[in-house]
Amino acid sequence: MSKLSPTDNLFQALTYLADTIDARAEGQTNDQPSYTAKLLAAGPSKCAKKFGEEAVETVIALTSETNADVANETADLLYHLFVALRSRGVSLEDVGHALAKRQGMSGIIEKENRPKD
Numbered sequence: 001m002s003k004l005s006p007t008d009n010l011f012q013a014l015t016y017l018a019d020t021i022d023a024r025a026e027g028q029t030n031d032q033p034s035y036t037a038k039l040l041a042a043g044p045s046k047c048a049k050k051f052g053e054e055a056v057e058t059v060i061a062l063t064s065e066t067n068a069d070v071a072n073e074t075a076d077l078l079y080h081l082f083v084a085l086r087s088r089g090v091s092l093e094d095v096g097h098a099l100a101k102r103q104g105m106s107g108i109i110e111k112e113n114r115p116k117d
Contacts, residue, residue, distance in 0.1 A: 014078070018092055021082050039083050047087040051080040 004012065024036035039047050054077040061073040085095070102110050 017079060018082055021079075021086055025086055036083055040087055044084065044087040047080070047084040051077070051084045054080045 021036055024034045025040050027037065039050060054073070058070070058073040058077045061069045065073075082092075085092070
């Protein structure tokens, strides 16, 4: 039996997370209270606020806490990012397309090529 690579393991975990968020958004909670459904019902502003709070906690962990704390805060951050994206109707496919367009391109050039508002 082969062991999953770190990339495969992360992919599986993120896929499961996205599927779980989708199920909670669609009311599939097995008669249990759903924090995800509660956040989504509160709307994009609440979801964005929670994402921001988790971002700050992740930054703090990165600067002064253990690697295990960083991993845990990053997991929280990713969860809240996925919920915030769902609250806005932005799919992971949309994000994937945006990332794919940037592959092989310098970050400096990519920023210069972004549409100006």
